[in-house]
Amino acid sequence: MQRYEAKDVSPDMSFLEMLDVVNEKLIAEGTAPITFEHDCREGICGSCGFMINGVAHGPKSGTTVCQLHMRSFKDGDELYLEPWRAKAFPVLKDLMVDRNAFDRIIAAGGFITARTGSAQDANSIPVPKAYADRAMDAAACIGCGACVASCPNASAALFTGAKISHLGLLPQGQAERDRRALRMIAQFSSELFGSCTNIGECEAACPKHISLSVIAQMNGDYLKASVRDRGAVKESSD
Numbered sequence: 001m002q003r004y005e006a007k008d009v010s011p012d013m014s015f016l017e018m019l020d021v022v023n024e025k026l027i028a029e030g031t032a033p034i035t036f037e038h039d040c041r042e043g044i045c046g047s048c049g050f051m052i053n054g055v056a057h058g059p060k061s062g063t064t065v066c067q068l069h070m071r072s073f074k075d076g077d078e079l080y081l082e083p084w085r086a087k088a089f090p091v092l093k094d095l096m097v098d099r100n101a102f103d104r105i106i107a108a109g110g111f112i113t114a115r116t117g118s119a120q121d122a123n124s125i126p127v128p129k130a131y132a133d134r135a136m137d138a139a140a141c142i143g144c145g146a147c148v149a150s151c152p153n154a155s156a157a158l159f160t161g162a163k164i165s166h167l168g169l170l171p172q173g174q175a176e177r178d179r180r181a182l183r184m185i186a187q188f189s190s191e192l193f194g195s196c197t198n199i200g201e202c203e204a205a206c207p208k209h210i211s212l213s214v215i216a217q218m219n220g221d222y223l224k225a226s227v228r229d230r231g232a233v234k235e236s237s238d
Helices: 015-028 100-109 129-139 146-150 157-168 177-190 201-205 213-237
Strands: 091-093
Touching (some): 100 157, 100 177, 146 157, 146 201
């Protein structure tokens, strides 16, 4: 651990703005700045995550690091910053980790067959409201990795479940539903993530409040897809 003092910090600064102030001082002194990942700084992109005092994204529920303000802490507080804790997220430098494992899971099957061209009319494909609401809740996942870092098993079940549920609940995602579940879970299993044991830390740490129900949805989709896949293999062999 390296100790830094943050001076001239306003309570209205975001946590990343505070780190910017610290880095400006370090650069002025000829010292290497603290490396951390960031992009939109609006709580949308999911790139800014790290542990603050052992908690993913810090002490406030439903908040990313870029949306966490310094008024959440007291003057003189000691804050311990660590990168995400997971073998699947190797540390690149300081607080920045490699989250390409998430990209590989999405690439394994996270797509739909969609007609190209102009956008369809809003009501051309009716979607029941209950399904639309659940799909929108799952789509809120920003892929930050807090679920993995907070899970004692470093499982990516919440992330993978959100991506599978998002498309699996919509009519547009039905054509590849089985293949998507099989391929994405196969990729998930091939990475260095642990298994889900329903501890619930992932849901508690998620800045978008993704529900554990997406994991149940994922398991159901995978079970059905596996049964149908075995049936198809048996028919082809016969």
